[in-house]
Amino acid sequence: MTSEGRESDAGSASGANAYIGRAWLVDAVGEWTASGARHLLLTGGPGTGKSAAVDHLWGNSGGCAAVHRCRANDRRTCDPVRFAESLAEQFSASLPGFADALMRVSTELSGRQGEVRIEGSASAETVFPGGTVIGVKVTISSVSADEAFDRLVRRPLERLAPDPWPLVVIDALDEALTYRTHRTIAELVLDAVDGVPLRFVVTSRPDQRIVRAIEAREDAVALDLVADAPDPDADLAEYALHRLSAAIGDPAEREALARRLASGGAGNYLYVYHLTQELIAGVRDAGALETGPALPADLEGVYEQFLRREIRPIGNTAAEERWRTQFRPLLSVLVAAQGDGFTTPQLAEILDETARTTQDAVHDLGQYLVGAPRGPWTLFHRSFADFLLKGPDPRLDVAEGHERIAAHAFDQWEGAWAGCDDPYYLGHLPHHLMTALEQPDLTRSRARILRDRLYGLACSAEFLAGQRAAAPHREPHLGTLALALESSLRVGEYERVTALALASARAQIEADALTPTEAALRWGVEAGAAKARTYPQDVSLVWHLLILAAVGSRDPGNLPQVVDLVRRSGFGVIDPTWSSSVAALLAPLMPEMDFEGWKAILDIADDELLGYLAFFLSESDSGDLCIFPVFHCGRRSSGPGPPWRSSHSWPWPEKTSTTCPSSAGT
Template identity: 25%
Template sequence: MLLTVLERLHYVPDATYDAQARKGCMKNTRVSVLSDLMDWCKDPAAPPMLWLSGMAGTGKSAIVWSIADSLQADGLLGGSFFCSRTGSTARSDVTRVIPTLVRQLAMRSTMYRDALVAEIRTDPDTSHKYIDVQVEKLLRKPFLTSTRPHSHLPVFVIDALDECSDKDATEQILKDLIAASSSIPAKFFVTSRPEHHIRHKLQSTSPEFRRVLRLHDIEKDLVDVDIRLYLEHRLSNIQAELSNILSPAWYTTADIDTLTGLANRLFIFAFTAVEYIRRNPTERLKRLTGVKVTAGKPLTETLDTIYTLILSETSTSDGLEPEEVAFLKHVLVYILAVRVPLSVSAFAELLGISPSRLRATLDHLHAVINIPDEDNGDALSTIHASFGDFLLDSSRAPDVMRIDINSGHLSLSQRCFELMQSDALCFNVSRSPSSCLPHPQPHFSESLGYACSQWVHHVVDSPDPRSFVPAIDTVFIPKFLFWLEVLVASGEIDRVPALIMTLLHTPALVRATLHPTASTN
C-alpha cells in the first residue's frame, strides 16, 4: 500500500547513479579530490551544500559517480539524480529532481517513508507542483517529522545541474535547497559547469551554507598524473587486444608525455584520443603526437584539434562529395537537436533514411558518437557534451562542419509533422482491443511517439514558429484525439497541459493565430 502511494511521485528511474552506463574514476586516479569530497560528506559540521564546478571534459561525472558509489556502500546516499540533455526528456526536467531524490530516500528509511507517504496522501499532486512546494512538502516536512540525530547525514547527489533545460527553475531549486539545508539534517552535493545562472546563485550564498570546489583550479601536476595513468592503462589494453599485430613497445613514455600535455587537464581529451587511436593504433598515435602544443593556448584548443582531426578524416577518408558532407552535417544537427535519444532505427526513420545508410554516414565517428552495434533499443548520441559544444561554437568548429542548431529544430519540426500527417497517426493508433482498457500499449513506432511528444519544442525553437500554423491546423483539427492516444500509451499524457501552455506562451504563434495573414507576410 505504501509503495502504491509512492508511485504517485514523478520518479525518473534512469536518472539514478547506478542506472548510468559510464562509471566512476579509474582506480588510483583523482585520489585527493575523492578523499576531500568524502571528508566533506562525513563531516556534520561542514557546510550542507557543496558545488563541484568544472568545464566540460574535466571529469565531473566520473567523480560524482565514484562518490555516489562510496556513499551507497557506506549507507549514506540519500538519493541521486544525474541530469542529462542527451538522456530522456525527464532527465533535463528540473521539476523531476526532488520527487526522484525523495523516493530513493523513502526506500532506504522507514521513518522517512512513513512521513513522506502522509504528506502525499494529504496532497497527492504535490510532485506535479512547482519546486518550492516540492521542497517544502516532499523534503523539509517529512525530514523534520521523521529523523533523529545521526553522526553522519544522508547526502543527496545531483550531477550536471547545468543540463536542465529551464534556467529559471534551476535557479529556483538551488534557492530552495539552500534555504531548506539550514533546517534539515541532510547534505547536497551538486555538480555543474560554471554557467552564469548557477554560479551567480551559489556564489551569492553565505559560505556558512555552501562550499565550492573548482576542478579547473586543481594543480595541473596532480591532474596530469591521473591522466597519464589513464592513458597508460588504456594503451596497454589496446596492445593486449591486438597483441598479434602490436608489440609491447608500440608506444613510448614520450608518447604518453605528449598526449598528457595535449590533454591539458581535460579527461575527455584523453578518452577521445584513445577511442580515436584504437581503430588504427600505430598511424593514429603518430598523427596525434605530432600535434603542436602552443604556449598559452586556450584550455579547449587541443580538444578542438582532435575533434577537427576526426571530422576531417571523416570527410576526406572516403573522398566525400560536398553533398555527402552536407548530409553528414544534417545527421549531426539531428543528433544535437533531438530532445530524447533514439535508437538507430528510430533515428533513421526520423531522418527518412535506412538504418544502414545512417550507420555508413557515421562510420568514422565512433570516437565521438555512441553508435549501438545492434538495433536493440540502445540510444544513438554524442559520447560527451563537449563535442556538441564544439560543433555549435562558431569560434571553434571549422567552417565546413559548423552546425546551426536552429536549422535542426526547423528540419525536425517538419519531419514531426510529416509523421503525424501520415497514416501512422490514425484511429486506434495503439491497437487497443477495447477503449475501456486504462493503459493502452504503444503499438506504434518509436519515431511517431517522438514526433507526438516533442514537436512543440522543435516548433518553438525553430527560426519561424509562425510558418507551422497551417501544419498545426492540418494535424490537430482531425487528429487531436489520435495524438492524445499516443501520449497516453507512451505514459506522457501528464505533459499535455505543459505542451499546450508552451504553444500559448509563444508570442510568434499567438500573433499568427490572432492575425493569420501575418504568418504569410
C-alpha cells in the same frame, strides 16, 4: 543503454574499466564531509571527469541517499517536479521510515490541489547506470516545483528528522538551467533548501550563475577538478598510462607518450580518452603522437581533426557532398534527440534514407556516438554537440534536427493523431517544435509552419488524449497547451492566445475535478487508477472497484487490465475482503466476455480470487451461466475461500467436463 552521464565514459568504469588518478579528491571530499558544510560544488570544463568522480565516490549509492543526473538531452531529468519525485523515490529505499513519513504527509494534505500518487515499487530513472530502487513510485501533478519539493521532500524529512543529514548528489546541475520553467532544479537546490535536513554535492561546468550562488552561501565549499588539483598533469598521466597499457608494450615509450598526452590535455580526461581510443583503433600512430606534429590544442581540436580526417576533408568534393546529404542531417537529428536517441531504423525513416546508408554513416561517426549495434544512438558527450553547434561558424543548424523529427511525425500522423502510439513523439513532439521556434535565425516562413503545427497539436483532442493515456500520472497535455500559448503570445496572435488560454483553464479544471471513474472512462484505465491511488488506501480500493464496474460495463474487453491494476496495487495485504469484492463485480460481467478475455482474467488472478469467482458464477441464477474449464484441480487457495460447489460441467463441445477445486484445495 542508459542516458546517464556521458562524462563518465572517460576515466571511469564505462570508458576505461577503472577510475584512475585524483586520489586527492577522495581526501578533499572527506574533509568536506567532516566539516558539516551543506553544499560541495565540484566544477570542471567539459571532459574533466565530473561524472566519473560521481561514479567513483558515490557509485551504487555508496555514502549517499540519492543521486540525480541532469542531462540537457533528456528533459525529464531537468524537470524540477520530477527531481522532487526522484528524491522521494530514492529516499524511500535508502532512508528507513521515509516512505511512511511520505505516506502520512500525503494523507494529511490530500484535500489540497495536486495529486500525489504512491505505488508499490519502481526503477529509478536517475540512479547510477544499471541501478534500481525497490521502494515506491512517486508522482505528483498540477503543482509548482516548490510545492512538489515541499510535499515530497521537505515535509517528510522534517517529520523523519534524520541524523545525520542525508547526502544528495546532483550531477551536471548546469544542464538543468536549459529547462524552460519559472523555477529550475538549481534554484531549488541553492535557494530553497534552508531548514531542510539535507546536504548536497553538486557537479557543474564553471557556469557563473551556479558559481556565484554557491559563493554567496556561507555553508558551501567549491573545488575545481583542474585548478585545485595538486598536480593535474600527474593525474592525467596516470590515466593515460592505464589507457595505453593495451596498445604500447614498451614501458619507457608508454610513459613518454602518457606524459605528452597529459601535458596536451591540461586536465581533460576526454581529450586523452579520444586520442588513445584512436591509437587503439589504429587511426593514429604512436610514434607520430610522441614525436610528430603538435597535438590538438584542446578537446575541440580533437573533434576538428576527426571531422577533417574522417568525415569532411578539405577540398574533397565527394566528401563535402556526403557531409551535406548524410552526415549533417544525421548529426542534426542526433543533437536534437531526447533521452536515449533513435535506433538505426528510426533514423533512416526520419532522414528518408535506407537503413544500410544510415548504418554506414553511424559506423563512420564511430567513437563519437554511443549505442547498441542497431541503436538507439546518441552523442557520446555533450561537448561534441557544443562543438557542432557553437562558435563563429556553426557546423549545424540548431533548428534543423528538431524540424526533421517534427516533420517525420506530421508526415506519419497529421490529421490522424489517434493512430500515434509512439511514446517518444507523444512525449517530446511539442518540445521539438518549441525548441526549433526559439532559434534566433529562423526565417518567418519556417517559424509560421512550426507555430501552426504546435497550435494544431494543442487543438487536437486526439493528440492530447494520446498524451494523457501514454503518461497518465503527469498531465502532459497541459504542457502542450502551455507551449502553444507561449508561442502565440510571443508573436501577438491574440485570437489563438484567447482560445488556448480558455482551453488550458478548462483542461486544468477538468484534470483536478474528474473523479477516478470519470478519468478512467475519458482518458483510460491507467489514468483513472492513477487518480484512485491519490486517496487513502481503503478509499482507493473502493475507487478501483468502481472503475472495474464502470469500465467492465462499457467494455468488458478491458476487464483484465483493470483487474491487473487492482491486483498490483497491493490491496490483498491491506484489505482481506478485496478478492471477494472484485469477484462479486466480475461475475455478472464475465458472461459478456469471450474465451480470451476469460483466460486473461484467470491468468492474473490469485487462487483466492479464483475461488470466489468460481463460487459467485456457480451460484448465478442464470441457467446457462457456467465457468470456463480454466478452473482446474491442483491449485491451493491462499485463504479459507468460500464454500465452493464440488463440480460443474462445461457447455463447450471441444472441452471436457472437469471438477472445481474443493474447499480443501484438492
